[in-house]
Amino acid sequence: xxxxxxxxxxxxxxxxxxxxxxxxxxxxxxxxxxxxxxxxxxxxxxxxxxxxxxxxxxxxxxxxxxxxxxxxxxxxxxxxxxxxxxxxxxxxxxxxxxxxxxxxxxxxxxxxxxxxxxxxxxxxxxxxxxxxxxxxxxxxxxxxxxxxxxxxxxxxxxxxxxxxxxxxxxxxxxxxxxxxxxxxxxxxxxxxxxxxxxxxxxxxxxxxxxxxxxxxxxxxxxxxxxxxxxxxxxxxxxxxxxxxxxxxxxxxxxxxxxxxxxxxxxxxxxxxxxxxxxxxxxxxxxxxxxxxxxxxxxxxxxxxxxxxxxxxxxxxxxxxxxxxxxxxxxxxxxxxxxxxxxxxxxxxxxxxxxxxxxxxxxxxxxxxxxxxxxxxxxxxxxxxxxxxxxxxxx
Numbered sequence: 036x037x038x039x040x041x042x043x044x045x046x047x048x049x050x051x052x053x054x055x056x057x058x059x060x061x062x063x064x065x066x067x068x069x070x071x072x073x074x075x076x077x078x079x080x081x082x083x084x085x086x087x088x089x090x091x092x093x094x095x096x097x098x099x100x101x102x103x104x105x106x107x108x109x110x111x112x113x114x115x116x117x118x119x120x121x122x123x124x125x126x127x128x129x130x131x132x133x134x135x136x137x138x139x140x141x142x143x144x145x146x147x148x149x150x151x152x153x154x155x156x157x158x159x160x161x162x163x164x165x166x167x168x169x170x171x172x173x174x175x176x177x178x179x180x181x182x183x184x185x186x187x188x189x190x191x192x193x194x195x196x197x198x199x200x201x202x203x204x205x206x207x208x209x210x211x212x213x214x215x216x217x218x219x220x221x222x223x224x225x226x227x228x229x230x231x232x233x234x235x236x237x238x239x240x241x242x243x244x245x246x247x248x249x250x251x252x253x254x255x256x257x258x259x260x261x262x263x264x265x266x267x268x269x270x271x272x273x274x275x276x277x278x279x280x281x282x283x284x285x286x287x288x289x290x291x292x293x294x295x296x297x298x299x300x301x302x303x304x305x306x307x308x309x310x311x312x313x314x315x316x317x318x319x320x321x322x323x324x325x326x327x328x329x330x331x332x333x334x335x336x337x338x339x340x341x342x343x344x345x346x347x348x349x350x351x352x353x354x355x356x357x358x359x360x361x362x363x364x365x366x367x368x369x370x371x372x373x374x375x376x377x378x379x380x381x382x383x384x385x386x387x388x389x390x391x392x393x394x395x396x397x398x399x400x401x402x403x404x405x406x407x408x409x410x411x412x413x414x415x416x417x418x419x420x421x422x423x424x425x426x427x428x429x
Contacts, residue, residue: 048065050067050189050191053069053189054067054189055070055185055186055187055188055189056069056070056160056161056162056163056184056186057161057186057193057196058081058169058181058183059182059184059193059197060081060180060181061203062179064172065193066132066161066164066169067163068132068161068162068163069162069163070159070161070187071136071137071150071160071162072130072150072154072158072159073156073159074185074187075159075185076159076183076185076199077103077129077159077183078129078181078182079101079102079130079180079183079203080102080103080178080364081132081173081178081179082103082104082340083105083107083166083170083173083342084107084362085108086106086343086345088344089120089407090106090112090131090149091116091117091121092122092252092254092407093128094158095123095128096122096123096252096290097122097251097252097292098250098290098291099127100127100128100215100293101129101211101293102292103128103129103130103181104128104132105131105132105169105170105173106132106134107167109166110135110138111131111149112133112140112150113138113142114141114142114144114145115140115141115142115144115145115146115149116140116145116148116151117144118146119144119234120144122252122254123250123252127214127215127292128158129183130160130161131158132183133161133162133164134165134166135163136162137149137162159185160185161183161184161185174339178340178364180200180205181200208296208297209293209297210298210300211291211292211298212298212302212321213271213298216248216250216271216272216291217269217270219270220268220269220270221267222266222267222268223256223259224236224237224266225256225257225260226261234257237260237263237264239263241264242265242422242425242426243267243282244264244266244421245266245267245278245281245285245287246267246268246269246286246287246288247269247271247286247289247305248270248291249291249302249321249322249325250290250291250292251268251289251291252406255289255290255319255406256268258406258415261418263422267281267283271291271298272302275309275312278305279314283314285314285315285424285425286309286314286317287317287319287421288306288317288318288323288325289320290319290362290404291321292321293321294334294336295321295328295365296328296334298321298325302325303325306325306329310393313396315398315421315424315425316398316400317417317420317424318401319404319405319406320362320402320403321363322400323367323390323391323400324365326391326400327376330375331372331376332367332369332373333371334365334366334368335368336364337363337364337366339385340364341361341362341384341402341403343361344407344409345358346359346382346384346403347359347382347383348381348389348390349381349383350379350380350390351378351381352379356383357403357410357413357414358410358413359389359404359409359410359414360404360408360409361402363402366388366402367388367391367402372391375393376391376392377394379399379401387402389401389403390402397425397427401414405417
């Protein structure tokens with residue numbers, strides 16, 4: 036599509052010739068493009084991610100439930116898709132927005148075209164969008180609600196799509212962890228990927244960790260296994276009694292989507308009891324926010340969420356700066372934390388909270404994703420720190 040149409044000015048410009056996709060925002064702005072992936076309509080919060088690589092991991096990250104992802108990097112899909120680079124079996128992202136058409140895959144690990152992969156998982160996408168303008172719109176005005184539509188016949192009811200966007204309640208107050216969490220307890224022993232061998236298997240675990248699954252990424256579980264931990268994954272709704280019945284050496288609080296205050300209605304009492312039991316606790320992303328709530332803090336919706344693989348975070352204890360991967364639209368309010376809780380990490384982009392620790396206890400968490408490798412492995416030490424906490428060395 037031409038820039039004149041992708042800008043969305045005028046807002047109700049008719050569909051240009053060849054348009055089979057549209058991104059319709061709640062304020063009536065329309066971005067025209069070419070549909071890819073599954074046909075149909077999906078409503079959600081429109082966000083952007085600045086990562087240059089890892090699009091398959093991003094699309095399968097359970098934390099993106101309820102969201103339509105705009106990729107700021109133009110060349111997405113050029114390395115195809117494969118069955119290994121996934122963070123969950125069933126992707127939950129609502130859709131994806133791209134600047135450039137997907138090219139044929141050019142990578143020895145690719146097993147299928149990204150468009151075919153999107154169709155297989157019923158994900159709606161659109162290309163030909165002025166993603167720079169859309170990104171500026173999100174940056175300046177916050178993440179809007181929108182509907183991504185793919186109609187192979189080029190027929191769209193824009194008024195109906197605007198109504199759909201306006202009627203969607205938004206992520207604030209929405210508990211999405213239940214939708215992406217495991218339905219039953221399972222065990223995990225898969226370790227990291229190596230060239231020529233694929234994923235490994237933990238043979239002689241040193242410790243046993245119970246992971247509360249609010250939407251856990253597989254690579255987090257692999258990092259725990261790499262650190263020598265056998266992992267028992269329990270549903271987000273597990274009680275403290277159910278967690279402690281597994282007699283874990285430590286408890287992990289996973290990442291996940293949605294409003295932490297909503298998920299906290301049932302999860303915070305369990306987390307609070309686990310902390311009171313004296314077990315070491317480590318949280319990531321939503322798990323970080325849930326721990327903050329359990330310790331007496333508060334969270335709020337961010338005007339500008341953090342999503343990308345180039346976010347600098349400062350460790351206040353060491354002064355070291357880590358390049359991190361992030362994906363969150365809610366944040367812990369440091370001023371709400373009690374005196375017993377210490378802020379350990381801050382964002383160098385906007386000064387928001389990125390980590391905390393319970394003073395005198397083996398309990399800590401970070402907002403970012405240490406299992407990712409944007410630095411490339413600046414933050415992997417946190418898994419070793421968790422093991423040290425289990426062993427009484429931290």
